[in-house]
Amino acid sequence: MIRLQNVTKYFKTEGEKKYILKDVSFTLPEGVNLGILGRNGAGKSTFLRMLGGIDFPSSGTITSDKSFSWPMGLAGGFQGSMTGRQNVKFVCRIYGKNEEEITSIISYVQEFAEIGEYFDMPIKLYSSGMKSRLSFGLSLAFEFDYLIIDETLSVGDENFKKKATAALKKKIESCNVLLVSHSMGTLKEICDVGVVLHEGVLHYFNKIEDAIGYYHTINMQTSVQKNNVVQSSAVYCDDGRVFDDINAAAIFYKMRPFSIIQALEKNNGSHMFLKKVFYKDGHPKPLFQKWQHFDDATIIGSDGVIFENAEEATSFYRERFINKKIDEDHIANVLLTEEKFSALLSVKFYYLSEFQ
Amino acid sequence: MTKRTSLSIFSSVVFALFLREVQTRFGTKRLGYFWAIIDPLSMVIIFSLVKSALADKSMPGIDYPVFLATGFLTFNFFKAVMNGSMSSFDANRALFSYKQVKPVDTLFSRFLLEFLVMFAAIIVFICFGMYVGFSIIPKDFSMVLFAVVWLGVFAFGIGILFAVIASFYETFAKIISFLSTPLFFLSGLLYTVESLPQTAREIVLYNPVIHFIEMIHGNYFLVLDTQYVDYEYMMYWTVIPLFFGLYFYKKSQNKILSS
Numbered sequence: 001m002i003r004l005q006n007v008t009k010y011f012k013t014e015g016e017k018k019y020i021l022k023d024v025s026f027t028l029p030e031g032v033n034l035g036i037l038g039r040n041g042a043g044k045s046t047f048l049r050m051l052g053g054i055d056f057p058s059s060g061t062i063t064s065d066k067s068f069s070w071p072m073g074l075a076g077g078f079q080g081s082m083t084g085r086q087n088v089k090f091v092c093r094i095y096g097k098n099e100e101e102i103t104s105i106i107s108y109v110q111e112f113a114e115i116g117e118y119f120d121m122p123i124k125l126y127s128s129g130m131k132s133r134l135s136f137g138l139s140l141a142f143e144f145d146y147l148i149i150d151e152t153l154s155v156g157d158e159n160f161k162k163k164a165t166a167a168l169k170k171k172i173e174s175c176n177v178l179l180v181s182h183s184m185g186t187l188k189e190i191c192d193v194g195v196v197l198h199e200g201v202l203h204y205f206n207k208i209e210d211a212i213g214y215y216h217t218i219n220m221q222t223s224v225q226k227n228n229v230v231q232s233s234a235v236y237c238d239d240g241r242v243f244d245d246i247n248a249a250a251i252f253y254k255m256r257p258f259s260i261i262q263a264l265e266k267n268n269g270s271h272m273f274l275k276k277v278f279y280k281d282g283h284p285k286p287l288f289q290k291w292q293h294f295d296d297a298t299i300i301g302s303d304g305v306i307f308e309n310a311e312e313a314t315s316f317y318r319e320r321f322i323n324k325k326i327d328e329d330h331i332a333n334v335l336l337t338e339e340k341f342s343a344l345l346s347v348k349f350y351y352l353s354e355f356q
Numbered sequence: 357m358t359k360r361t362s363l364s365i366f367s368s369v370v371f372a373l374f375l376r377e378v379q380t381r382f383g384t385k386r387l388g389y390f391w392a393i394i395d396p397l398s399m400v401i402i403f404s405l406v407k408s409a410l411a412d413k414s415m416p417g418i419d420y421p422v423f424l425a426t427g428f429l430t431f432n433f434f435k436a437v438m439n440g441s442m443s444s445f446d447a448n449r450a451l452f453s454y455k456q457v458k459p460v461d462t463l464f465s466r467f468l469l470e471f472l473v474m475f476a477a478i479i480v481f482i483c484f485g486m487y488v489g490f491s492i493i494p495k496d497f498s499m500v501l502f503a504v505v506w507l508g509v510f511a512f513g514i515g516i517l518f519a520v521i522a523s524f525y526e527t528f529a530k531i532i533s534f535l536s537t538p539l540f541f542l543s544g545l546l547y548t549v550e551s552l553p554q555t556a557r558e559i560v561l562y563n564p565v566i567h568f569i570e571m572i573h574g575n576y577f578l579v580l581d582t583q584y585v586d587y588e589y590m591m592y593w594t595v596i597p598l599f600f601g602l603y604f605y606k607k608s609q610n611k612i613l614s615s
Contacts, residue, residue: 096365
């Protein structure tokens with residue numbers, strides 16, 4: 001059981017307080033796996049760290065008599081100049097393990113991580129995938145009441161992913177999980193209950209499916225609000241054209257209007273697919289910039305819209321084309337094909353990491 | 357998972373951090389531990405040569421290199437603890453992801469390492485001095501040891517106070533490292549307080565470090581004494597920073613962890 005009493009947490013940025021939680025009281029029942037959802041910057045990771053006792057509320061208390069892992073897949077907890085083996089030993093020591101236990105943990109981690117002779121080389125020579133493997137294996141070697149996982153299940157190649165997921169599922173039989181993830185599939189697979197963090201409020205749901213539903217609702221609402229605000233004014237493009245509104249621009253460039261809204265709102269006007277910069281009437285022309293916050297799962301469609309992952313994209317199109325009967329894994333399946341082209345939507349998808 | 361007492365957690369964390377510091381220091385800096393020998397040794401040689409070049413005949417009955425060595429070794433230890441403490445939180449920030457590791461543990465482990473490094477350097481110097489044939493037997497060994505241990509407690513108190521302040525005001529560490537250069541000349545490493553003119557004497561005695569160095573020198577050499585050592589003054593400088601250091605640390609531990 002984890003109990004939050006009147007918890008408030010904020011960060012000060014340029015003198016302004018940005019709230020992650022505002023006077024939240026909440027009790028997480030015993031024996032459930034919790035999924036944590038929220039838009040980027042909502043404070044999911046901070047919330048997770050607070051539950052795990054390595055970050056602290058600005059006011060209020062969080063109490064629990066359970067033991068928590070460190071954030072799993074954490075590569076930052078390693079010392080670069082020390083070898084993998086030395087780092088594993090270090091963690092064993094702070095957990096008060098004796099020599100015998102240390103030896104068995106080391107051999108387990110070594111076998112799980114599959115990094116060969118790199119195990120005896122300094123961590124700074126590792127790729128990020130190797131670091132995650134090591135860290136993942138290390139977390140599995142210890143006993144906790146709660147495993148804390150922050151977006152790490154998507155690391156490495158397919159084989160390792162399968163192995164990691166299988167090992168994690170086995171581990172979950174004897175402990176619980178607090179999980180932050182953008183992947184709705186993973187959340188559904190692992191978690192029972194969910195919370196959605198939104199503008200300082202914590203929404204708790206007894207079923208993870210409901211939490212995911214609510215998260216999508218918030219996402220759509222925010223898009224619509226922004227939609228209404230910007231539609232009224234003229235839009236300029238850095239190729240010299242002027243349009244009455246976003247829709248006119250979208251029709252001209254054969255892009256989805258939302259992609260231009262997205263560019264204006266989130267990327268200083270730079271449209272990734274067109275490689276053009278849009279700006280509103282009365283604003284100075286900004287310079288073209290790349291999309292800042294993306295990871296391996298981020299995709300861009302040939303209609304110009306960028307999504308954090310396939311699940312988000314699918315729900316975006318399902319919302320808009322109700323009569324097209326798009327199934328839940330449509331875009332995930334499309335991404336598995338060679339062409340990554342959806343005939344149903346007539347959109348081709350690219351991974352943003354490759355596209356940029 | 358069985359519950360461990362906070363003392364056993366503390367000791368295993370400090371030990372783990374200590375071993376980690378031992379490994380990384382050897383790995384990152386090429387010279388690593390040799391620096392702890394080379395730095396004071398070169399200083400001793402340089403200032404001994406300067407003194408003989410000037411044909412300075414002060415301090416009869418003392419091997420001047422031994423006088424320099426006793427001061428430099430202990431002063432370097434103090435400086436290393438003070439400066440090391442201020443960078444300790446940032447250097448180990450990644451490890452605060454492990455719940456057991458508290459910022460103060462990193463101070464203890466660094467202190468322990470510096471203390472042992474000083475000890476090892478002292479042993480090397482003793483061997484070296486005996487080989488060259490200096491008279492290196494202290495007048496009152498237990499008092500010298502007491503002075504060094506006291507200096508350690510003083511250094512730790514200053515260290516924890518400065519570490520907490522530096523974690524909130526970044527410029528503080530720069531100011532302190534700027535001030536520690538004149539401190540070298542104001543700490544009685546090259547001279548005795550006795551040998552100074554009256555006004556200079558009054559000024560340098562405000563520096564707490566010089567009292568510790570005088571106490572070590574006075575108890576080490578037959579011809580010197582500790583008449584200028586103010587034990588009460590040293591006590592204030594030990595207790596007050598330690599108290600405020602621990603107090604502010606306790607109050608701001610969570611803030612240091614969150615930042």
